[in-house]
Structure formats: structure tokens, C-alpha cells
Amino acid sequence: MRATSPALRRGLDILELFLDPATEELRVPEIVERLQVPRASVHELVGTLVNRGYLTEHPRRPNTYVLGVRAFQLGSSYERSLDLVREGTRVAADVVASCNETVQMTILDRTDVVFIAKVDSTAPVRLVSDVGRRLPAHCTAGGKALLSSLNDDVLAGWYPADGRLPVLTPSSIDSLDRLREQLAQVRSRGWAFEYCESNDDVFCVAAPVHDRTGAAVAAMSISVPSVRWSAEREQLLAAQVVQSAQEVSTALGHMPH
DSSP: OOOOOHHHHHHHHHHHGGGSTTOSOEEHHHHHHHHTOOHHHHHHHHHHHHHTTSEEEOSSSTTEEEEOHHHHHHHHHHHHHHHHHHHHHHHHHHHHHHHOSEEEEEEEETTEEEEEEEEOOOSSSOOOOOTTOEEEGGGSHHHHHHHTTSOHHHHHHHSOTTOBOOOSSTTSOOBHHHHHHHHHHHHHHSOEEEESSSSTTEEEEEEEEEOTTSOEEEEEEEEEEGGGOOHHHHHHHHHHHHHHHHHHHHHTTOOOO
């Protein structure tokens, strides 16, 4: 069992009191009674939550607290993530219906990508992967599509000082210099490629998905077994993944310049 922080746990307990639909505001004595926590601790915890914007004092009732803007921002962030999965899956299903190849959505977690949605091809030979799987971003088309939105300073801070990168196959990018060269290509063409870099038998193209602020929040990718890959198909699928990623971006409120 992992160790937990009592103070953090109590702070979250206070916030979770607002999950009750009947609770719109709370006073310190109510929190003490409902959580059975010492009054001095509640005052300290409430003060911290107010300072961080998760609670705010009621404008007309002293010593009464309501949820603050920071709590709203967290909820909005979670809602956006649901929109991303829902819209990504919807568009991915259309892509699979068109090309009958596996389509995936990934997000960036520093130097890794995490797969958040997937719609499978019905072909007998297809990519086998799972939602929730994590891979090195530089070994995947989706990861490179997302890394291309970052500047060199961020990349330098994330990767080893010697510039060496871990590899999954003989085709994987093994240095930060090579990665930077490929990311420059991604920026100029608007889509990323992967030639058997995370799997010896799979090619892939990907394009970034942007939210309403213009940030690259995910990537959509199309994965193709080597037996069905060709230079001509690469161009067709690249155009398709760019268009489909733009469709998801539009659904998230992105307005291209």
C-alpha cells in the first residue's frame, strides 16, 4: 500500500464535501463536525485552499466558503479530456471505415506517449495495442507529431545531456540530434511518420490535434502493417490523418489562422 499524506487527504476531504448536491457553501464548524477534524487543522487547511484558489470566501457571508475558480478550472480540464476521447474516437471510426487500418489517439507525458483511444482495423493482419499503453515518444509517429510543437530548450531539458535516446527497434531514432532533424520535417509538412521504429512490422503516420488555445493536446495516427505499406499509400494516409486531426481540433474549438 502506498504512503499517503494526511494533510493532503484532509484537504481533498474538504473539497469532496462539495460533491454533495445539497452543499453549496460551508463554514468551518460544519467542516469540523462532518469530517471530525480538529478546528485548528481545518482553519489551516481552508486557508491553504483559499490561497491556492480552490476555495473562496462568500462575498456576503463572512467565514463561509464556496468553491473557487481553481476547482472550476480543474473540472473544465477534465471535461476537455472527455471531449478529446469522445471526438477522437468518433473521427477515428470514420477513418477506419475509409481505410480499414487501425487508428489511435495519443497524448504526451513528457518523453512518453500514452494511448487514450483506439479503433481497430477489421483486417486479419493488424496492429495489436491497448489503450493506456505507454511508449517512448521519439519512437512513434504520434509522439513526434506532439514533440514537434515544443522548442529546443524544452527538449534539451527532457532528454539526457549526452543526447542518447533509448531504442525499441533497429530503426528507432537513437540521438537527440536526429530527433531534432526529423521534428523540423514534421513542422514543415504538418505530419509525422514512423518507419518500424516502435514495432519491426508497423509503419505509421500521425498529425497533431489542437485545442481552442492552439496547443497541441493529442495526436491522431494511422498504423499499417508492412505487408500493406507503400510510398503511395503513405501519401494518401498522411493527407487523411491531417484532415481527420483537423476535424477533431475543430470539434475542440480550434480555429486555424
